[in-house]
Amino acid sequence: MPTDRHTASGRTLISCLTDHAAHRPTAIAMREKERGIWKEKTWKDYADEVTAFAAALDDMGIGEGQALMVLGDNRLRLYAGMLSIAMLRGYAMPTYPGATLDELRHFAGEVPIAVALAEDQEQVDKALELRAEGSKIDHIVYDDGRGLKDYAAENLHSWDSLIERGKARLAADPALGERLQRMAGPEDPAVFLHSSGTTGKPKGIVLSHRNVISAAVGSRKAGVFSDNDEILAYLPMAWVGDTAVTVAAALTFGFTVNIPEKQETVLRDMREIAPTFYLAAPRSWDNMLTTIQVGIENSTWLKKKIYHFFMDRAIEAERRRMRGKADGGLDWLGRWLGEWLVFGPIKDNFGLGRVRHAYTGGEAIGEDTFVFYRALGVKLCQLYGQTEVSGFSAAHVPDTVKLHTVGAPSPGFEVRLTDEGEILIRSDSVFSGYFANPDATAEALVDGWLRTGDAGYLEEDGQLVVLGRVSEVVYTRGGERYVPNYIENRLKFSPYIKDAAVIGAGRDTLTAMVCIDADATGHWAEVNAVPYVSYADLSQRPEVAELLAGAFKRVNEALPEPLRLHRFVSLHKEFDPDDGEITRTRKLRRKVVEERYAPVIEALYDGSKDVHVKATVTYENGETGVVERTLMIREV
């Protein structure tokens, strides 16, 4: 009998894996695109590969207390390697492919890295560099051997050679496989993630098998997943969202995981797969919306007319529905015809044709974007979660969606609010503490409740509203309380604004620095015959300033009088994670930004018309350069 998929008790990711391998050996566990062809791997083959790699690691004396650091984009073997180390009760530590050496050095300092599992030559180089700088990395294993033929580094192995070694061991000792598969228990580490590090260094977060599986089961009960979903593994492996979906839920419920060829081919691969579950950041949904709109604008007269005829009506109908009004008499006809003529083909084009579960999370999503997708027939919902709870703690239910909430807490999650309005969560999936950091743990865990650090409140119908970080709540000189992030997100709903930083703590009025979106604004400039030579040039064009002022006015309308934005400046460069201005998940590092742009902020408040800046830029090869610019300051 297969284990009941919908309970967490006593299961580990490994037992899930062997369960699928035993009961549906020929079902497809993974599909990885290689040179245009989707290579399929059945549950049985996948389990065999994981076990063989674990046997090889075991042979090398690797196990409990040691870590396997994953370097690279989503690849089948990197996922398999994570499971192998989890099998041996070690730590599977995924990292962002763009992580800097500093970040990696910090990770390597937390726990001995027994193996660095690298995707390709680029990542191997990174691991070798870390090792040269003194970080302890015993072995380096690579997946794609291209360019690595002449590397003579110590303890550098190819994945295939280790699989051979593991298989040889398993053949010699038939009982070994089962012994390895039974080693890990529910309380053993499943994955070693890191907090995003918005404030200070990333903190290590070890999630146990029980944590991640009960989070998946909770989400399943909240309707986030079904059994046997098709998913596309394209999110960064180091993000908890990927762990929750591609690792935990996929193993718990037996999804087919599809791995795109490259990051650049995700759009095309998405169409070929047409996943049934799709989670994307609000930014990705926005980008897709922009692509659709630009595509329609460039289309022929007839196609444009037909699109607008149906889309405008559908959006209208969706807005009515969200206000709780009944459908008009002919709405069903418009939806039916529109589905055939417009919505279906668009969804087909972007691989959304089979989506049953479409989610967004991480930040607030713009109303226009949200309504657009729902009008298109994609039942977009919001998720709320954090690394500390192994995934998603609240989710919308498609029929009771309210834009300003993140949905009701999932089954298995208890939510409570402190007097200050901080959200507290208790659940089986809450982690047991930051890795080797008792101070931070004591701060975060109080009597089994996790302090999320998010400010919010519960609505009467039980849906949770998240306002922003508690630590981000600031006051103007007049004592007005606000969350800058909340205003920034609303600014970012304009397609022309990519990033924004709102300033005003301890000041009389609020001002903002924004980074324009190069693509959208560039396209707008082309259409409106605004000449420009570079991003910096475009950002200072008076026409663009007017465009931005329009966006500011719209945001101001929704804000109370004391919180209105008065002046803004359009920055000459985008915020960049390489410069430390935003995190890899594109969250603003407020301190860094305020420090770096101090002269600009001064100018925003001293009434001057422009400001001269000198900025240090870190190029991708690590060199730094200096950019000088005069930025214009605009009134709203």
Added chain:
Amino acid sequence: MFYRQSGIRHTDYVSDSKLFPIPADRNLLLLILLIALAAPFILAPFYVNSYILPWLIWTAAALGLNLVIGWAGQLHLGYAALMAVGAYTSVHAARFGIPWEGALLIGGALSAVIGSLFAFAALRVKGLYLALTTLALQFVMDWVLSHSPTITGGSHASLQAPTFRLLGQAITSDAGRYYVALGWCVLVTIFLLNLRRTGLGRALVAVREKDYAAAILGVNSFLYKIIAFATSAFIAGISGGILVVCYYFLVTPEQFTVAVSIQLLAMVIVGGLASIIGTYLGVGLILLAPGVVNRLFGALAGYFDLRFSPETFAHIPNAVYGALIIVFLIIEPMGLGKIYRNIRDYLLVWPFDQLKK
């Protein structure tokens, strides 16, 4: 709108090289095939016998010509002569007592032999010179036919085809003949559809694009040209035989004159070079449009009570038909097949305007 492409993925290279990866194309093809199979039962015999049947046989023949002109890029103005070879050979063989299956094959084989023998000489030159040389094939064959009573039975005589039997079954009904024509046409179509996926097809295309560039790549361009001529002559021979046994019932030299060669060339060009769907449409236009325009014009004249002299009445449909060809070629010089492709592309990217964003 009709073409849904999400979820089309390939797990091996065999599936990646499918002829029709998009379900909508497959469904359309299946629908047409079903209609074609049901045609004798749902259409009046008149339409089947005098429109669809000749359309299918001429399409098979034109596809053979398209192989030489469209795929291999060699002009050919003597195609009707090769059909004549096939027609006479198979009729004679059948009269000699050889079963029709063998007779048709012998017709095709002899056609291929003569076609490639001639190609050996003709392919020493290129372009217009080759066209002129192939025209010589036509005239030589015309002369041979009209001067050898043993073949034709005299200069103005016609030769009756013996009763058509396939696999021991006498085929005397309209439906039977229709299915033979349909079967042959489908066979040729399947061959050409798959041609582009084979080494032969790719070699032919390489020769077409630039024969000495192909030679540098190791493609023996002379050999492949001969293969193209021989294959197309084989198709011509069998098509000629089937044309006689299923449609004309007797064979005369007038059925395969130079005018017929030119007409076949027109079918291929109007349809579109190297386009299979285009060849179907091209044959349809050249073969059926005169009749249709004639009837339409007659009906219009009757309805509006217009009176023309018989001469005008005979010429106006011809003029309209000529104009039709010119109009189609002005709209799309690449032929009717390209028009079909344009429509398909328009719907393929619906509601966007470009293939890739």
